[in-house]
Amino acid sequence: MKNGDVIQDSEIKGKESISGHLELLSDMGQDFATSLDIDETLRHGLQRIADYVGAEGGALFLLDESGEMLECTACVGPTEIVGLKLGSSEGIVGRSVQENTGEIVRDVSKDPNFKTEVDAESGFTTRSILCAPLSVKDERIGAIELVNKTSGDGLFDDNDLFFLQSLASSAALAILNARMAEALVEQERVKRELELAAEIQRSLLPDEKGEEYPVHGVNCPARTVSGDFYDYFPLPDGRIYFNLGDVSGKGMNAALLMAKTASLFRCLGKTIHDPGRLLSLINDEICETVTRGMFVTMLGGIYDPKKGTVKLANAGHEPPLYHARDGSFTPLPAEAPPLGISPLLTAGGGIPVTELGLDGGSLYVFTDGVTEGYLEDGSEFGADGLMTLLTDMASAAAPERLAEVKRRINRENVALRDDLTLLVVDDGVSMDGREQMAGEADMSDDETILHLQFPSHPDRLKLVRSAVFDTSIHSGCSDPIARDIVIAVDEACQNIIRHAYKGSPDGEVVLDICREGANLVLNLRDYADKVDVSKIKPRDLDDIRPGGLGTHFIREVMDEVTFLDPPEGEGNLLRMVKQIA
Amino acid sequence: MKHEVNEQGGAVVVGFEGDVDLQSSPDARKIMLECVERKMPILIDLSKVEYIDSSGIASLVECLQTARKSGSDLVLVAVSESALRVLELARLDKVFTICDTIEDGLAKVG
Numbered sequence: 037m038k039n040g041d042v043i044q045d046s047e048i049k050g051k052e053s054i055s056g057h058l059e060l061l062s063d064m065g066q067d068f069a070t071s072l073d074i075d076e077t078l079r080h081g082l083q084r085i086a087d088y089v090g091a092e093g094g095a096l097f098l099l100d101e102s103g104e105m106l107e108c109t110a111c112v113g114p115t116e117i118v119g120l121k122l123g124s125s126e127g128i129v130g131r132s133v134q135e136n137t138g139e140i141v142r143d144v145s146k147d148p149n150f151k152t153e154v155d156a157e158s159g160f161t162t163r164s165i166l167c168a169p170l171s172v173k174d175e176r177i178g179a180i181e182l183v184n185k186t187s188g189d190g191l192f193d194d195n196d197l198f199f200l201q202s203l204a205s206s207a208a209l210a211i212l213n214a215r216m217a218e219a220l221v222e223q224e225r226v227k228r229e230l231e232l233a234a235e236i237q238r239s240l241l242p243d244e245k246g247e248e249y250p251v252h253g254v255n256c257p258a259r260t261v262s263g264d265f266y267d268y269f270p271l272p273d274g275r276i277y278f279n280l281g282d283v284s285g286k287g288m289n290a291a292l293l294m295a296k297t298a299s300l301f302r303c304l305g306k307t308i309h310d311p312g313r314l315l316s317l318i319n320d321e322i323c324e325t326v327t328r329g330m331f332v333t334m335l336g337g338i339y340d341p342k343k344g345t346v347k348l349a350n351a352g353h354e355p356p357l358y359h360a361r362d363g364s365f366t367p368l369p370a371e372a373p374p375l376g377i378s379p380l381l382t383a384g385g386g387i388p389v390t391e392l393g394l395d396g397g398s399l400y401v402f403t404d405g406v407t408e409g410y411l412e413d414g415s416e417f418g419a420d421g422l423m424t425l426l427t428d429m430a431s432a433a434a435p436e437r438l439a440e441v442k443r444r445i446n447r448e449n450v451a452l453r454d455d456l457t458l459l460v461v462d463d464g465v466s467m468d469g470r471e472q473m474a475g476e477a478d479m480s481d482d483e484t485i486l487h488l489q490f491p492s493h494p495d496r497l498k499l500v501r502s503a504v505f506d507t508s509i510h511s512g513c514s515d516p517i518a519r520d521i522v523i524a525v526d527e528a529c530q531n532i533i534r535h536a537y538k539g540s541p542d543g544e545v546v547l548d549i550c551r552e553g554a555n556l557v558l559n560l561r562d563y564a565d566k567v568d569v570s571k572i573k574p575r576d577l578d579d580i581r582p583g584g585l586g587t588h589f590i591r592e593v594m595d596e597v598t599f600l601d602p603p604e605g606e607g608n609l610l611r612m613v614k615q616i617a
Numbered sequence: 618m619k620h621e622v623n624e625q626g627g628a629v630v631v632g633f634e635g636d637v638d639l640q641s642s643p644d645a646r647k648i649m650l651e652c653v654e655r656k657m658p659i660l661i662d663l664s665k666v667e668y669i670d671s672s673g674i675a676s677l678v679e680c681l682q683t684a685r686k687s688g689s690d691l692v693l694v695a696v697s698e699s700a701l702r703v704l705e706l707a708r709l710d711k712v713f714t715i716c717d718t719i720e721d722g723l724a725k726v727g
Contacts, residue, residue, distance in 0.1 A: 494638070494639040494640035495640050497638055497639055497640060498636055498638065498640070498668075501636075501638075501668065516702075519699060519702060520702070522668075523670070523702070523703065523706070526638065526668075526670050527670060527671055530639050530670065530671070530672065533639065534639075585671035585674060585675065585707050586670075586671040588706070588707070589671055589703070589706050589707070592706050593706065
């Protein structure tokens with residue numbers, strides 16, 4: 037054979053190969069680009085390469101996340117080695133990865149890097165290997181190898197290598213793309229989960245109750261979810277419970293602890309009307325279960341619109357600001373450590389409660405996201421900035437004032453430094469005005485004397501009667517009046533058990549007895565479906581028949597009986613008043 | 618609620634003790650209706666009743682009506698203060714025959 041012939045031969049072969057290569061490359065490129073199952077596409081691609089080059093088998097190895105191990109993820113040919121692991125520089129495939137070059141090893145027995153153990157285990161005899169690295173720029177992903185060429189002269193040549201390298205490049209790109217797509221899908225999923233969590237969080241915040249309502253709040257999370265919260269809700273006696281808190285941290289863990297703390301406050305707050313005791317109980321709960329190192333700073337309070345006073349308990353929270361009618365500001369520092377740090381907090385009798393007359397002024401409770409928020413010029417808003425703004429806007433309605441604070445700090449396209457939360461209690465009427473309004477009306481303390489919560493079970497009524505009798509006597513009632521009050525409460529409880537809860541013993545009944553001046557006021561609350569009050573009539577006593585007497589008894593012995601709309605949610609609230617002095 | 622039933626001077630005497638309320642009135646009703654079935658005059662002793670509610674009163678009314686239908690007399694005797702208050706509230710103090718003692722009651726039905 038002349039030299040020239042050889043060249044011609046190889047040129048012709050080269051041309052054929054190139055067109056064949058291009059076709060296969062383009063085919064496989066398409067496969068990779070549209071692949072939904074990258075492993076299957078790789079295995080299929082590997083088979084086509086092996087067939088095309090004429091190799092007995094082939095394997096694809098990928099580096100693990102640490103970059104220290106190579107794992108066979110696809111394999112074709114007589115032996116199955118998927119799952120086989122090698123050190124990242126072990127074997128010929130490892131060398132190819134490390135050096136980031138392809139190579140032809142025509143006789144593996146002469147290559148010191150060849151791993152004879154694999155053949156020994158599988159019973160397969162590897163004679164020659166063609167290997168190409170999978171990499172995109174400098175990012176190493178793994179390598180493809182083909183073993184034992186069976187076609188032609190049985191020897192891998194440069195053409196085969198060139199071809200394998202070209203395919204390896206597009207396969208590497210496909211793998212990388214698939215990984216990025218997977219990461220993107222995961223990111224999307226996490227983002228969606230966060231948005232769902234944020235939605236739940238927003239639902240934990242109270243609905244704005246209109247401009248006239250004395251309490252308002254705003255909350256802007258720095259990220260999707262927030263570690264801040266605020267809440268307010270009315271109590272049956274007209275007072276308003278409110279709170280604002282800040283959980284350490286801003287991530288999902290803070291958001292979950294926020295949800296827990298806010299729920300505890302709302303749930304316990306319905307029955308415990310002492311903010312100090314309430315915060316202590318929440319502290320106990322959080323200490324029992326909280327992850328080490330997390331804590332909550334929180335302020336809980338009760339506003340009494342009738343008296344214009346607030347009772348505050350502050351567990352390690354930023355001092356709230358009292359803005360008096362004369363324009364002065366007074367910070368009210370915390371008197372207890374944050375919640376979740378020490379269960380001993382309650383041992384000393386709970387968190388101290390401060391009582392403050394608002395006298396027509398406003399109380400601002402906020403998180404450090406407000407005072408430490410950045411303004412447009414890059415400076416911190418600060419307590420001074422907040423006070424100046426609130427002074428300037430003193431005549432504006434509360435929602436407008438809050439919106440302005442929010443607008444200053446939470447600007448478009450600027451990330452918040454921290455969650456921003458602000459709550460205001462606006463006492464609309466001054467003390468003088470309040471006294472005029474109240475006229476001769478009784479201003480005495482209407483503290484709850486008895487708070488009783490019990491299941492709608494008939495066997496509890498004896499206990500209830502005994503508690504109501506003792507409470508009535510304690511409040512100064514004569515014996516016959518106390519007995520009459522017992523009859524009214526007992527009959528009202530019966531109505532709840534029999535009609536509202538329809539005999540189910542699992543319902544909840546709450547009785548509050550308080551003294552309002554010369555009156556003893558009894559509020560009886562249930563959580564059953566609403567009872568149609570128009571259908572409740574005292575029975576006609578001329579009609580002598582069993583049943584239907586209870587309502588008549590109640591109206592007969594009480595001075596005032598009214599069905600009120602419960603402060604929130606379902607259920608019924610019966611208010612009974614008995615004049616006792 | 619405890620109770621005691623015995624026959625005395627040609628009448629059935631049913632005595633209740635404790636509270637006749639939503640919890641116990643179904644039992645009280647059953648006991649009284651069984652007595653009505655004896656077709657004898659009935660005396661219901663309420664001296665030891667500490668509390669009776671509308672459901673207890675309703676049971677009394679039902680027994681009174683059943684007794685009347687079967688032609689038997691039903692008398693309440695020694696009604697405690699708290700039971701009397703509830704009867705008054707229900708305006709039933711004039712509907713029932715009320716006697717101060719069992720003896721008076723026996724004389725009334727005898």
